[in-house]
Amino acid sequence: MSPDISSLWALCLILMLSGWCDASCAEVDSMTEAVVGKEFLLGCISCKKREEVSGAATVDWHFKPAGGNDSFHIFHYEYPRSTILHEDFNSRLEWRGTKGTEDLQIGAIANLNVTFDDVGTYTCTFERTLFLPLGDEHVTIKKTVELIVLAEEKPELTAVISEIMMYVTIVGLQLWLIAVLVYCYKKISAENEAREARKALREKNKLIDSKDTCDGVHLE
Template structure:
């Protein structure tokens, strides 16, 4: 059981939505001690393509679907092993259709992937679990307080009713 820990995401949003364009997303991988990146994946609408046998059947496109203008270039790696440790480079090749002509923009993001033997719980998950138990205990105590209050009120009404009955019986 291993957990992949990513150091960031691969998102490239346009500044102006009304400008038409299209993007091709490439993913490259570099082993920690090596210098060269290998091309492992490419998404060009509508087809994702795995380009390296090491990742064959293990990479899955989780980026923008249904449009040529890709904004999110995420991939998932399935069956992660220690051999997947390294640097991953995401490259957006975006072509914008501007009035004077096409403009080409390239955006590169690098992500360091580490593997840990045992999944570390996120701080948010730990805090939310603690808060859940605190809320449950507080609500149970509140419910007990409401039950005691209601019981006292009903008991006082019954005592008052019995006192009124006794007073009526004495008058007769």
């Protein structure tokens, strides 16, 4: 599947999850292949173990470039405000996580214009506080995405299979046509041979009848 379509499906999933207040949460891994100049969704989902327990969370994203040793803090979200924290990502990151509540379970962000410099490791960190009757509980959850940036989209698997099947069909039709031509040729040849044989038999019978007629004539 291509990166744009994969991101679209992931986005649809995230929107559905964020829109269903009582729906069960499903932790889906992020896509890992982006295309330069396109939009890409960095997915990050952290489900609470108990839905009935209320809580609050913040989400932070860090980025470590490929081949680099240092990690940079690039994005922070705390309801209802998101903040881009690194100049390399100015105007390029957008919050696509849970909206309308501080009880976050989806921490996805969108890179609106991918560049080759975006290759590397992205770390999503949930800092969650669960409000329990006996006292608040603090939980930290981290998830990583190893991003690869492609110069152009890879052909979709379904498109490749369709193209292969098209060529197979064409070759199959050609072989079938050849087989039909060979069959027709053999059939016509056989009919011609049979016709010639019948013609030869008729000529032979005529000669025999003519000979019998001559043998029956008596000269006076």
